[in-house]
Amino acid sequence: MEQASLATKTSSNVIRCRAAVAWTTNAPLSIEEVEVDPPKAGEVRVKIIASGICGTDNHTLEGKMKTPFPVILGHEGAGVVESVGPGVTTVKPGDKVLMFPLPECRECFYCLYPKGNFCEKENILSPTGLMLDGTSRFTCRGKKIYNIMGTSTFTEYTVVHEIAVAKIEAAAPMDTVCIMSCAVPTGFGAVFNTAQVTPGSSCVVFGLGGIGSAIVMACKASGACRIIGVDINEEKFPRARALGVTDCLNPNKLKKPVQEVVKEMTGVGVDFAFEAIGLIETMVAALKSCNRSYGVCVIMGVAPTGSQLSFDPLVLLPGRTLKSSVLGGYKTRDDIPKLVTDYVQKKINIDPLITHRLPFPKINEGFRLLQEGKCIRCVLSMRP
Template sequence: MSTKGHVIKCKAAIAWEHGKPLVIEDVEVAPPQAHEVRVKIVATGVCHTDWEYLHGRGKGMKFRKFPLVLGHEASGEVESVGAGVTKFSPGDKVIPLFLPQCGECERCKSTKTNQCRKNWANTQMGVLADGTSRISYQGQQVYQFIGVGSFSQYTVVPDTSLAKIRSDAPLDKVCLLGCGVSTGYGAALNTGKVEENSTCAVFGLGAVGLAAVMGCHAAGAKRIIGVDINPDKFAKAVAFGATDCVNPKDHCKPIQEVLMEMTGGGVDYALECVGQPAVMSSAFESTSDACGTCVIAGWTETEGLTLQIEKLLLGRTLKGTYFGGWKSAHDVPKLVDAYMNQKLKLDEFITHTLPLDRVNSAFDFISRGESIRTVIGLWSRSEGPTEFRAPVAPVDDVNEFSTTGECEGSK
């Protein structure tokens, strides 16, 4: 029996309140309205932003709405479309987008930004264009994280927040292009515009940071220095293209001074992929004072970023990036093609795969620093879900990234 036009009952992981584990519930997903698409989610990555929304205590905490279906880094298949939808058909393979691209506004037509604001205010609050969510539990509205809500077997998104991809793409891999990998890779290529034979430093070697390393390598940088307090991430960074790796805890001086000495005056490009004000400052100060560029890719709601203006006036450039500068609906299919043509890595980011009912384990891995990316399979296979783990040693706190060493192991 066709599900088109009918409410679909399915499983979803609901966050009922801040800081508490997600609960697997039976939810109802309403049919798509005009210019909306209902998507069967096949796989979803668990991003640090999901963890931060649930557990973080930044200034945005007072705006958080519950109950909520988290998840925004996903892939799936179109189940049905609402009135006026012309670019998607049932069965299409797609990647939902937390950053829309309407193609009609001034920002979409500009070559200087990817910041489309179609339905932006509503999706940031977890609802669609009419101010409501399509997901409910026993008659109660359940919000969709940044307009996606991919920790649900089905979800509904605006047709401007969806990318159609090639039919042979493996959904359990390309889901990562919905956020983290695209962000880091684009931070280097699009926002930083890393040049051939340049020297780069990447702060933080999680998924975004490793993707930034990959982007620097693709741009032809001659030296790429990975910076992280977890040395067990260094081998992975080298596999992505890093030439050197540095642990701030191995030094008695601030990491920016270490990098200045290593490079004889500072790096050409620094990419901050942690999301901490202190690290942002260190990344900026590690660049060459004459013409260095620092790109901030890490998300934070924490205040406290301070910069010495004279260091900016001498010639440094400070940039921010969102979704790596990609025009979402237009560029994500190209990134999928790059992966399929073996020009972009994805498999190497995945350290765990889990079924939906173990999504809380994925949050535990993040809080202990034990994963790069966990992919959640929303639909069980007959032989049961599998889990594999690549060893990444834990750090004490996922939110702590020291930029001033403790002389541990220094010589």
């Protein structure tokens, strides 16, 4: 196999490298030699240094998300620009970068509007697994391999659009800030941007994984006085309490629906509720956990493709608000590098979100840790 270190820094060569290929759903990932084509116009080829394993990757592997196979998963990646295609001006070879599952083209209506961040060139709602020109940059065993959300970071090299990559501080530790591609902005933004949690408020967080834990940290930073954590895996409770959760609930051990217990604990329901699991029943439970007059519920979990959210509209009538956002509403290229700078300058701390680190070949062990609820975030290192 051609070693990554031998690759030249031009955009004309095909690179052969290792990647974790998902050939089908509900099967272990296979470490394969893949061919990564050079970047075309407006594209960037990146040498991946580190990548986090996100719950959305696992949902895709389980077949819950509409994604074409075979595919290279992964969307929490940090790396170094190896080469750029014609017309790329915002990054150059050698730059440290983050890649984002949500692009920011800076041209469409949504990118130009001050609020919101859901770029028209997104590849999330109707994933094609292909670049914007309708082709793939990955080949394995003579077969076309698809990408996920235009990123694919479970590989030593990937190709992304310039509109989905941003330069970050040279001092940023790649094996930590990689989770700022998804988990951190999704959780922090849900609190700071979407819900706008207020000091002295009460919150409930459904799901205490990577994004739920980031939500907990942000609620605490916002001055919430009570943070209730909900999860069926009680092994997560000690870590959640360390991050700021004041009360832990396991719905499987309650005699009443969890929303009723939350109401009893708070008197009238919480001020803010967050759903970071991706199940219809927990989305409804989170909404009903809110104070009915002014409670705000934010859905961050991604439900299986084709799901239908159903509840009595009278739940909203008194004044509850149901909201959602992708990547926490942050303009990805404009805003997220600032979060990285805040981390480098020690204004924020995301270290507690990473509980496990593994070498890339042990990626299936990382997925097992995620599936068994034994980690918040597991980060894979691409270094030999």
